[in-house]
Amino acid sequence: MKTRKKLLFPALFLLALLLTLMLTMFELMHSPSGWSIEENRALASAPQVSARSVWDGTLAQDAEAFYKDHIAARRLLLKLDTAIQMQVLRRAAVHDVVVGNTVLLPAPGFSARLTDEELKQKAEAIAEGIQSVKQAADEAG
Numbered sequence: 001m002k003t004r005k006k007l008l009f010p011a012l013f014l015l016a017l018l019l020t021l022m023l024t025m026f027e028l029m030h031s032p033s034g035w036s037i038e039e040n041r042a043l044a045s046a047p048q049v050s051a052r053s054v055w056d057g058t059l060a061q062d063a064e065a066f067y068k069d070h071i072a073a074r075r076l077l078l079k080l081d082t083a084i085q086m087q088v089l090r091r092a093a094v095h096d097v098v099v100g101n102t103v104l105l106p107a108p109g110f111s112a113r114l115t116d117e118e119l120k121q122k123a124e125a126i127a128e129g130i131q132s133v134k135q136a137a138d139e140a141g
Contacts, residue, residue: 023072035136036069039078042132043069 034043047053047062071077085094 020072024067024070027072028070034132036075042129 034045035041036043044062044065047059047066049059053059053062082094085091
């Protein structure tokens with residue numbers, strides 16, 4: 001009886017992990033998406049597996065980013081988090097956005113001064129996002 005109780009929690013934990021993984025795989029197969037409407041950004045793409053990426057650790061980083069962007073019920077969890085932040089905790093800024101009655105503004109610090117290199121990196125990231133939107137629009141017709 002004691003061994004069953006000791007094994008119950010780890011078994012439930014593994015079941016929850018496997019269920020989350022299976023639901024995520026199911027969502028990826030049935031409704032793959034590369035864009036987040038709520039966040040207005042491209043989601044992480046699948047990591048490229050190579051010996052170098054395993055060696056330098058980029059595979060693990062890319063896999064984590066991909067999993068965070070494609071986990072099952074992600075949109076629902078984002079909406080739930082935003083509702084809790086706004087309505088329960090009454091926060092003025094939610095996810096780097098200042099929430100008002102009739103307007104949404106970037107949070108303070110959003111327009112902080114950037115070095116030329118940082119500005120160039122941000123511009124390239126924005127250009128990549130715009131390019132992915134253009135490609136998605138071209139594919140959709």
